[in-house]
Amino acid sequence: MLTTQTNTESLKTVMKNRDSHSHVSGKSIYVDDIPVRIGTLYAAVFSSPHAHGKLQELNLSEAKQMPGVVRIFTHHDILGENQIGGIIPDEPLFAEHEVHYQGQPIALVIADTEANAREALHKIKVDIAPLPIIVDPREAQAKGELIIPPRSFRLGDTAAAFEQCTYIFEGTAETAGQEHLYIEGQGAYAYPMENGSIRIASSTQGPTALQRTAAQVLGIPMHQIEVDVTRLGGGFGGKEDQATTWGVMAALAVQHLQRPVKLILHRMDDMKMTGKRNPYTSDYKIGLDENHRILAYEATYYQNAGAAADLSPAIMERTLFHANNSYFIPNVTATAYSCRTNIPPNTAFRGFGGPQAMFVIEAAIDHAAKALQIDTNIIQRKNLLTENSEFPYGQHAKDCEAKACWDTATEQYDLKKLQQEVADFNAQNELLKKGLALMPICFGISFTKTSMNQARALVHVYHDGSVGVSTGAVEMGQGVNTKMAQVAAHAFGISIERIKIETTNTTRVANTSPSAASATADLNGKALLNACQQIKDRFLELAARRLKVAVDDVLLKNECVYIKEEKTDFTWKKLVMDAFLERLNLSAKGHYATPVIHFDKAKEKGHPFAYHVYGTAIITATLDCVRGTYTFDSVKVVHDFGASMNRMIDLGQTEGGIVQGIGWMTMEELLYNKDGRLLSNALSTYKIPDIYSVPDEVSVQFLRTDNRHDLAIFHSKAVGEPPLMYGIGAYFAVRNAILAFNPQANVPFSAPITPEKVLMGLYGSK
Amino acid sequence: MIRFILNQHTIETTHPEGLTVLDFVRYQQHLTGTKIGCREGDCGACTILVGTLKDTQMTYQSMTSCLMPLKNAHGKHIVTIEGINCEHLTPIQQAIVEEGGTQCGFCTVGFVVSLTGFSLSQKSATYENAIASIDGNICRCTGYKSLERAADRITQSLQHKNQNQSLEWLTTKGFIPKYFEQIPQRLLALYQQANGSLQQAQQKAVYVGGGTDLFVQRPEAMVHTPITPLLDQGTLKYIYAEEGNCYIGGAVTAEELQDNALMQQIFPDIRAYMKLVSSTPIRNMGTIAGNFVNASPIGDLTNFFLALDSYIVLNDSGKRRELPLKTFYLGYKKLDKTATEYIEAIYFKIPQPTDYFNFEKVCKRTHLDIASVNSSCFLQVNEDGIITQAHISAGGVGPIPMYLEQTRKALIGQKVHADRLQHANKILQSEISPISDARGSAAYKRLLLRQLFYAHFLTFFPNKINLKALIAV
Numbered sequence A: 001m002l003t004t005q006t007n008t009e010s011l012k013t014v015m016k017n018r019d020s021h022s023h024v025s026g027k028s029i030y031v032d033d034i035p036v037r038i039g040t041l042y043a044a045v046f047s048s049p050h051a052h053g054k055l056q057e058l059n060l061s062e063a064k065q066m067p068g069v070v071r072i073f074t075h076h077d078i079l080g081e082n083q084i085g086g087i088i089p090d091e092p093l094f095a096e097h098e099v100h101y102q103g104q105p106i107a108l109v110i111a112d113t114e115a116n117a118r119e120a121l122h123k124i125k126v127d128i129a130p131l132p133i134i135v136d137p138r139e140a141q142a143k144g145e146l147i148i149p150p151r152s153f154r155l156g157d158t159a160a161a162f163e164q165c166t167y168i169f170e171g172t173a174e175t176a177g178q179e180h181l182y183i184e185g186q187g188a189y190a191y192p193m194e195n196g197s198i199r200i201a202s203s204t205q206g207p208t209a210l211q212r213t214a215a216q217v218l219g220i221p222m223h224q225i226e227v228d229v230t231r232l233g234g235g236f237g238g239k240e241d242q243a244t245t246w247g248v249m250a251a252l253a254v255q256h257l258q259r260p261v262k263l264i265l266h267r268m269d270d271m272k273m274t275g276k277r278n279p280y281t282s283d284y285k286i287g288l289d290e291n292h293r294i295l296a297y298e299a300t301y302y303q304n305a306g307a308a309a310d311l312s313p314a315i316m317e318r319t320l321f322h323a324n325n326s327y328f329i330p331n332v333t334a335t336a337y338s339c340r341t342n343i344p345p346n347t348a349f350r351g352f353g354g355p356q357a358m359f360v361i362e363a364a365i366d367h368a369a370k371a372l373q374i375d376t377n378i379i380q381r382k383n384l385l386t387e388n389s390e391f392p393y394g395q396h397a398k399d400c401e402a403k404a405c406w407d408t409a410t411e412q413y414d415l416k417k418l419q420q421e422v423a424d425f426n427a428q429n430e431l432l433k434k435g436l437a438l439m440p441i442c443f444g445i446s447f448t449k450t451s452m453n454q455a456r457a458l459v460h461v462y463h464d465g466s467v468g469v470s471t472g473a474v475e476m477g478q479g480v481n482t483k484m485a486q487v488a489a490h491a492f493g494i495s496i497e498r499i500k501i502e503t504t505n506t507t508r509v510a511n512t513s514p515s516a517a518s519a520t521a522d523l524n525g526k527a528l529l530n531a532c533q534q535i536k537d538r539f540l541e542l543a544a545r546r547l548k549v550a551v552d553d554v555l556l557k558n559e560c561v562y563i564k565e566e567k568t569d570f571t572w573k574k575l576v577m578d579a580f581l582e583r584l585n586l587s588a589k590g591h592y593a594t595p596v597i598h599f600d601k602a603k604e605k606g607h608p609f610a611y612h613v614y615g616t617a618i619i620t621a622t623l624d625c626v627r628g629t630y631t632f633d634s635v636k637v638v639h640d641f642g643a644s645m646n647r648m649i650d651l652g653q654t655e656g657g658i659v660q661g662i663g664w665m666t667m668e669e670l671l672y673n674k675d676g677r678l679l680s681n682a683l684s685t686y687k688i689p690d691i692y693s694v695p696d697e698v699s700v701q702f703l704r705t706d707n708r709h710d711l712a713i714f715h716s717k718a719v720g721e722p723p724l725m726y727g728i729g730a731y732f733a734v735r736n737a738i739l740a741f742n743p744q745a746n747v748p749f750s751a752p753i754t755p756e757k758v759l760m761g762l763y764g765s766k
Numbered sequence B: 001m002i003r004f005i006l007n008q009h010t011i012e013t014t015h016p017e018g019l020t021v022l023d024f025v026r027y028q029q030h031l032t033g034t035k036i037g038c039r040e041g042d043c044g045a046c047t048i049l050v051g052t053l054k055d056t057q058m059t060y061q062s063m064t065s066c067l068m069p070l071k072n073a074h075g076k077h078i079v080t081i082e083g084i085n086c087e088h089l090t091p092i093q094q095a096i097v098e099e100g101g102t103q104c105g106f107c108t109v110g111f112v113v114s115l116t117g118f119s120l121s122q123k124s125a126t127y128e129n130a131i132a133s134i135d136g137n138i139c140r141c142t143g144y145k146s147l148e149r150a151a152d153r154i155t156q157s158l159q160h161k162n163q164n165q166s167l168e169w170l171t172t173k174g175f176i177p178k179y180f181e182q183i184p185q186r187l188l189a190l191y192q193q194a195n196g197s198l199q200q201a202q203q204k205a206v207y208v209g210g211g212t213d214l215f216v217q218r219p220e221a222m223v224h225t226p227i228t229p230l231l232d233q234g235t236l237k238y239i240y241a242e243e244g245n246c247y248i249g250g251a252v253t254a255e256e257l258q259d260n261a262l263m264q265q266i267f268p269d270i271r272a273y274m275k276l277v278s279s280t281p282i283r284n285m286g287t288i289a290g291n292f293v294n295a296s297p298i299g300d301l302t303n304f305f306l307a308l309d310s311y312i313v314l315n316d317s318g319k320r321r322e323l324p325l326k327t328f329y330l331g332y333k334k335l336d337k338t339a340t341e342y343i344e345a346i347y348f349k350i351p352q353p354t355d356y357f358n359f360e361k362v363c364k365r366t367h368l369d370i371a372s373v374n375s376s377c378f379l380q381v382n383e384d385g386i387i388t389q390a391h392i393s394a395g396g397v398g399p400i401p402m403y404l405e406q407t408r409k410a411l412i413g414q415k416v417h418a419d420r421l422q423h424a425n426k427i428l429q430s431e432i433s434p435i436s437d438a439r440g441s442a443a444y445k446r447l448l449l450r451q452l453f454y455a456h457f458l459t460f461f462p463n464k465i466n467l468k469a470l471i472a473v
C-alpha cells in the first residue's frame, strides 16, 4: 500500500542538525579555524602554467631567496613514491618530466607566513616545451588517449530490435562539467607527532585515502599517519579523492621540517588545480514501436576524464548503470570511453556519472517526442520501470516505485491543470513564454565497487552514562552526524543528548570507505547499530539477571529498563554503572558489509545495488523572450524516501540537490579554451545559483513506502545524490519555452542552457 | 594609527592600512567565525557589519571584509559574529536553526550577519527586504528554501520593532547584545578623528573608494600600498539638484544612489536598476567614481550615467576641470585623468517627466553578476512622435564603456517605428566591436545588444512597438 505522507512523523523526524547551534554562532571549527601551533609554517603551491609539455627546467633560486621562505619542495624530496592515483597509479604528486594540465602542481613553497609563501611563487621560473593539447574527449578517443579500455553494458539485441522499430532517432547530447564550489576551499593542516608520526587535520571526504596515499608518498607505514576530520564546509564529491593532494603535501613538508604546516588553497587556485564533474559528449540512437514503446536504445559516451584517472573509471561505470534512467528498455547497448585530455583530472560530483547518462536518455526521448509531435511525457510514462523490470546490468527492479512516484506527482500536483496554465499563458503572452517538463529518476544505492560497501563504528559507553560514537562517516553538511546520533540513541533507548559524535579519525575507525555514493548513513549507521547491539546485549543480560526475568522480556527505552511494557526503576545510569562494576565491556566495535550485492565485471552483470531510489519532478520555467533570461516558477516533486528517519535533513538534501542540479543545467558554465585554460576560474565568472535564481516554489512530497527496504538504515533511503537529477528537468522546461516562442528554433541538446544559448535559440532557425 | 571598535573592544593598530579587515579579524584577532570563501566579494562568507555614527545615531551596513582595507574601518564599529552572539541564540540564529537553514555551516555566519544588519537597518520589515539583505550570500548546500523560510520568520518578528527606539528594542528582544547601546558614545570620540582630510594624502597613495575593484584585482599589492580613503569623505557625499542639474559626489555608493529621494523622483525605477548591480554589501561599498575610474567596459554605473550625457568634475589639490563622461575613456582602461586627479563629482541635466529613460542588463545570473551586455537609453519625443534627443550607451561590446554616437544620430529626427529602429540597429551593429570571452561569444553580444536596444523601446512604447515587427526580416 502506498500513501503519500504529508504530516510530520514522530520524534525521529524533527531532529535538527546537531551542528546547527555552533554553525549559526560561528563556533564550528573547520580546518582553517584550528588554533595554530607555535612554529606553524605556511605552504603555497606552484603549478604548471601550460596544459601539456616537457618540463625542461625549474629554477627555484630566486624564489628561495625571498623573505620568509624556508624551503621549496619538488618531486626530488619524495622519499616514498611520487604517486597519488587512487584507482590507477597514473598521477604524480608533483610533475617530474611532463605536465599534463594547467594547474598541475610542480612545487610547494614553505614560508613563515602565507603571504610570503605566495609572494615567492611569482619568482619561480619554469621552462616547458609545449606538446599538443587535447581538450575535446572525442578527439582524445580518436587518438587512442583512453584512461581504461572502453566498457559496454548490453541487454537483448539492439541490432535486431532496431529492425522492429517504427521510429528511430539519432543525435548527440552533451553536458558540461560542474565546479563543486564547496564554500570552504580545499585545505589541510599537518603537524609532527613523536617518532616520525604525523597528524593531518584535513577537509576530506576520504580520510583513509589520504592516510594511505600520504604513507605511500612519504614511504612510511599507514599507522604513522593519523587523519582527523571534524567537518567539511561542503564536499559534494570534490573532496572525495582530491582533498588527498593537499593533505599529502602538508605531510611531506612536516616529514622534512618537523614543523606544523598549513596549506589552504585560495579559491582561484582551487578552481584552477582541482577537477570537477566530468563533461560528457554522447551519441544516442533510440527506437520505438508505433505505440511509443521504446524497443531499443544505444548510447556511446565520451567522458572527459581530464589528465589522469582519478575516479573517472568508476564514474564511467556508473554512467553505464544509469543509461536507461527510470525506463525499462528491452534492448540496450551502452558503451563508454574514458578519454584522457589536458584539463585537471575530473572527479566525483554528486550523482557520479549518473546524471550525465540520464541527460542523454532524456534528450533521446525528447527528440523522439518532438519529432512525433507528442508530449514528451507520453513516452516517459509509457516506458517507466515496473516491478521486476531488468536493468541492462542484470539486476531486477524490486519494490519499484517509478510509476507510484510519477502517478502521485501527476495527480497530486494536477499535471493537466499545470499544462493548461502553461498553454493559456503562452497564448496570451508575446514577450514571455512558459515551458514545462517532467523528470523521473531512478538511482542505484551502493558503491558500484562491491568491496567498498563496508563500514565500522566504535562505541564507548562511559560509566556516567554518556556515550561516545566514532564511525567512518564524514560530516559535510549532509547531516550524517545527526543521523548517527539518532541511531545510537534509538539503539540504547536513551536521550540523544547523551550521544556525542566524535571526529572522524583513522586511529579510531580504520580502513574506511569515503563518505560518498549516498551510502554513508546506511553503511556507517548499520555498523553503529551493530556496535550498539553488542553493548546492549551485555546490558540486557545483566538486567535480566538482576531482575530475575528472561532476557527476551527486558528492553531498553526512555532511559530505563522495561519488563515487557512495564517500566522498572532500573535506569540507564544505574545499568551502566552496574555493568562497569561487574567489569563488563562498555565498548564495542561494530562492522557492516552490505549483503546481497555482487557484480561480475567480465560479464558486466550482477546485482550491484542494495536498492534503488525513485522519484518524479514537474518543473515549470518562464522565459523572457526579449532578453533570453528565465526563472523557474516551480519544482514539484514526489520522492521516494522510504521511511525518512529525519525529514528536516532529508528535505534539506532534496532542496539543495535540486538547486545544485538546476545550476548545473542552467548557469554554471565551465569554459576551457583550446589551450586548456579555465576561463571561468573565479566566482565572478563561474556562477552558481544565488537566492534569486532558485525556483519560486519547491514542493516535496514524501512517498511512503512502508518499511520494505531493509538495507536502508531504519528503512530510511539514501538521499544525498538522487534529487540533484531532478535539475535535468530544468533544461527541458527552458527548452520547451524556447520552442513555444520559436517552433523552428535549433536548440542542441547541450547543457548548460545559458542565457546565451537561449537567445541564440530564440532568434536562430533550423 | 587606525582606531575603531571591533565588537566590544577598542582597537588601535599599526597593521598596514591595506590589510583586509578579514585577515585582521581572523588571523590577528583570532575571531574565526568570519569565513573565507572567495576573497573577491562574491560569496558573502566574510560578511561583517560596519557601524557609522551619524549625528547621534548608528547606521549599520553589511560589507564584505575580504575587500575592505583596515583604513576604511577607522572610526567605525566593526561587528563580527562574535560581537552578535548573545547568551542565547538570537531570534535570527534561532529561525535558521528551526528551519534547517544550515547544512555544512560554512556560509551560515554570513547569512546571520547580513540578516542582523537587516534587523538593525531602517528598512521596513518586509519579506522582500529581508531577502534583499542576503542577496550577497551564496550557499551551496541548502538551495536557499530553508533560508527563505527563516527570513520569513525573522520578518514576522521584526514587524513589532519600534523604529524610534530600535536599538533598545533589539537588545531587549535578544537580536544583539546590550553593549550596542553604548557604542554611539564610545564611537563619538573616535569618529570625529576619522574624517581625515584629503590634503593629508600621502606620497604615492592610491585613492580607494570601497575597494571593491582594487582588492579584487590587486589583493597582494594593496596590503602594502598607502591609501587615500575616499569612501567616507563627507565632501564627496552628496546628491542635490541645482538649476536643472543633478550633482552627485564621487564617493556616493550604489546603495546611497538608490536610497536617495531625489534619485527616486528622477528615476522611478532606480531601485529595480540597482538591484541588477552587484549585491547589497558590494553596493554598500562600491562608489560611483570607483566604477568610472575602474573603466570596465561593462561598468553598470558608467553605462547608466553615459546615457544621461553626464559630466565629471576632476580635482587635483583644488584645481578643478570638467569633461563629458563620454570623452573620459581614451582606450582600454586608459583615461583622460592624471594619477593625482580624483573625481569629485558628476552632474547631469535632470530629465523632464515626459522624457524616457531605461537601463537594461543581462548576465549569466541575473543578480550578483557582471553584465554580458548592458545598455541605457535616454529619449525625448515631441508631440508629433518625433525623436528630438537620444543618448544610448552600451557595455561589453567594445574596449571601453560605449556612448553610441552614430546610433543616436540615426534616431534623432525619426518617428518611433519598427523599421526606423531596425535601421538604427544596423548602425548600432556597425559601431560596436564585441569580442568572445567568458561572458559570451561576440555573436551573442551583438544579438543581445540588439535585443536590449529593442527592449528600451518595448519598455517605453509597449502599445506602439511590438517584438514581432522588430524582429521581422
Ligand SMILES: Cc1cc2nc3c(=O)[nH]c(=O)nc-3n(C[C@H](O)[C@H](O)[C@H](O)COP(=O)(O)OP(=O)(O)OC[C@H]3O[C@@H](n4cnc5c(N)ncnc54)[C@H](O)[C@@H]3O)c2cc1C
Pocket: B040, B041, B042, B067, B206, B207, B208, B209, B210, B211, B212, B213, B214, B215, B216, B230, B250, B251, B276, B277, B278, B279, B282, B285, B286, B287, B288, B289, B290, B291, B292, B293, B294, B298, B299, B300, B301, B341, B342, B343, B344, B368, B369, B370, B371
Ligand atoms: C562581487 C562584486 C560584484 C560586482 N558587481 C558589479 C556590477 O554588477 N556592476 C558593476 O558595474 N560593477 C560591479 N562590481 C565592481 C565594483 O563594485 C564597482 O565598479 C564599484 O563601483 C567600484 O567602486 P569602489 O569604490 O569600490 O572602487 P575602488 O576599488 O575603491 O576603486 C576603483 C578604482 O577607482 C579609483 N578611485 C576610486 N575612487 C576614486 C575617485 N573619487 N577619484 C579617482 N579615482 C578613484 C581607485 O584608485 C581605483 O583605481 C562588482 C564588484 C564585486 C567585488
Ligand code: FES
Pocket: B035, B036, B037, B038, B039, B040, B041, B042, B043, B044, B045, B046, B047, B064, B065, B066, B067
Ligand atoms: S570571502 Fe567571499 S565575499 Fe569575502
Ligand code: FES
Pocket: A183, A233, A234, A477, B101, B102, B103, B104, B105, B106, B107, B108, B138, B139, B140, B141, B142
Ligand atoms: S550550508 Fe553549506 S554553503 Fe550554506
